[in-house]
Amino acid sequence: MKLITDRGWAWPPEQWEMMLALGPGWGAFDATGLLGTALTTPYPRMQAISGVLVGSWAARRGVGTGLMTHVLDVTPPGLSSVLFATAMGEPIYTRLGFHPVGGTTELHGEFAGAAAGVTRPATPADLAVLAALDHEVSGFARPALWERLLDPASPYRVLMSDSGVVASRPNPGGVTVGPLIAPSAAVACALVADLAAGAGRVRVDTGDPEVAAFLRGRGFEEGGGGCTLMVRGADDVPGDRSRYFAPASHALG
Numbered sequence: 226m227k228l229i230t231d232r233g234w235a236w237p238p239e240q241w242e243m244m245l246a247l248g249p250g251w252g253a254f255d256a257t258g259l260l261g262t263a264l265t266t267p268y269p270r271m272q273a274i275s276g277v278l279v280g281s282w283a284a285r286r287g288v289g290t291g292l293m294t295h296v297l298d299v300t301p302p303g304l305s306s307v308l309f310a311t312a313m314g315e316p317i318y319t320r321l322g323f324h325p326v327g328g329t330t331e332l333h334g335e336f337a338g339a340a341a342g343v344t345r346p347a348t349p350a351d352l353a354v355l356a357a358l359d360h361e362v363s364g365f366a367r368p369a370l371w372e373r374l375l376d377p378a379s380p381y382r383v384l385m386s387d388s389g390v391v392a393s394r395p396n397p398g399g400v401t402v403g404p405l406i407a408p409s410a411a412v413a414c415a416l417v418a419d420l421a422a423g424a425g426r427v428r429v430d431t432g433d434p435e436v437a438a439f440l441r442g443r444g445f446e447e448g449g450g451g452c453t454l455m456v457r458g459a460d461d462v463p464g465d466r467s468r469y470f471a472p473a474s475h476a477l478g
Contacts, residue, residue, distance in 0.1 A: 228262065228278050235396045236276075239380055243373055244276060244476055251295060253279075253288045263292040265300075266477055268365040270463055271456075272300065274308040275476030289314070293321055297457070305458030309475035311450065318455050326461045327454035329430040329472070330437055333399075334445035336421035343412075344384035344391070344419040349375045355383075355390055362406050364463025365478060384420055391416040394474075399426030405471035410435035413470040418443075431471045 229236050244250065248266040252259050261279035265272045274296060279288045300306065309329070310318050347355060352375055356368040374381045374392055382400075383392040389407035393400040402420060407413035413436050421427045421443075429445070430452070431437055452475055456462060462478070472478060 228259065228280050231280050231282075232278060234278065235398070235401075237395065237397065240394075240474075240476070241276075246373075247367075247369060247477075248272075250276065251292060253283075253292055255283075260286075261288040261292055263296050264476070265296060266367075267304070268367060268478075271305045271307050271365070271459065271478070273365075273476065273478035274306055277308075277314065290317055290321075293317065297321065305456060307454070307456045307462055307478045309452040309472070309478075310455050311452055315453055315455070318457075321457065323455040323457040325453045325455050327432055327466070328451055329432045329454070329475070330447060330451045331428065331430050331449035332437060332440045332445040333426065333428040333448055334440070334443070335426055336418070336424065337444035338418060338422060340422040341415035341418040343415045344386050347375060347383040347385045347390065349377070351375065351385060355385065358390065358406060359404065359473075360464075362465050362468045363404070363473070363478070364465075367473075367477075370473065370477065382420065384416065386412070386416060388412060389416050389468075391420050391471075392473075393420055393424070393427070396428060399428065400424055401428045401430075401474070403430065403471045404469070404473040405429070405431070405436075406468055407470055408468060410439075410470065414439040429471055430475065433470050436470050 244264050250264040253261040260283040262276050264276035356371040360366045380395050391405045393402050
């Protein structure tokens with residue numbers, strides 16, 4: 226959390242706990258303590274890399290590159306990698322063999338509009354259906370993630386319709402949306418409306434221009450500079466990304 230505060234990230238302790246439960250993490254240390262971190266979330270065909278974070282006091286010492294090199298060195302043969310890169314990190318990842326395949330724009334605001342009324346709260350009984358839908362669309366098999374999202378004690382809120390699902394998680398300034406899975410942009414907008422109406426300040430990271438335009442029309446503004454989706458060891462991400470309107474999180478691919 227000292228690194229988070231130093232760099233102005235929005236990860237609460239619960240996010241770190243979930244990420245370390247879903248996959249291994251590494252730290253770079255010297256005599257003063259923790260300098261930086263890197264996390265992976267393994268899926269059958271691809272691993273998501275996240276949490277590549279280096280304290281400002283350790284900048285320009287090769288810590289981030291060293292952590293990434295270690296992660297790639299211990300990656301099992303044949304397993305490709307995916308990550309969302311900030312503008313600062315993208316040159317490092319390009320040097321390490323990653324290439325861009327997409328991206329997201331960060332939009333945030335208080336939703337000016339009414340709920341669409343097309344969803345219901347998801348429950349643990351929906352686990353198999355939602356995990357299968359997520360696998361089909363994202364390309365990642367991650368039932369353990371859905372167990373956490375649907376746990377009644379978790380901070381996540383999950384709404385579903387007959388053809389899609391949207392979830393949110395707390396951030397220090399409100400809530401962040403993801404994943405957002407729908408058969409079309411119009412349905413995605415309706416799902417977001419159900420979740421965002423009356424929810425206070427909401428952040429959505431989307432690569433879809435129709436969803437972005439819908440949110441701008443409801444009072445949202447761009448911020449944060451967006452992120453580039455990059456892969457290494459594969460031509461592209463798996464799944465049907467035409468239905469993946471916001472990622473489960475930038476950390477999870």
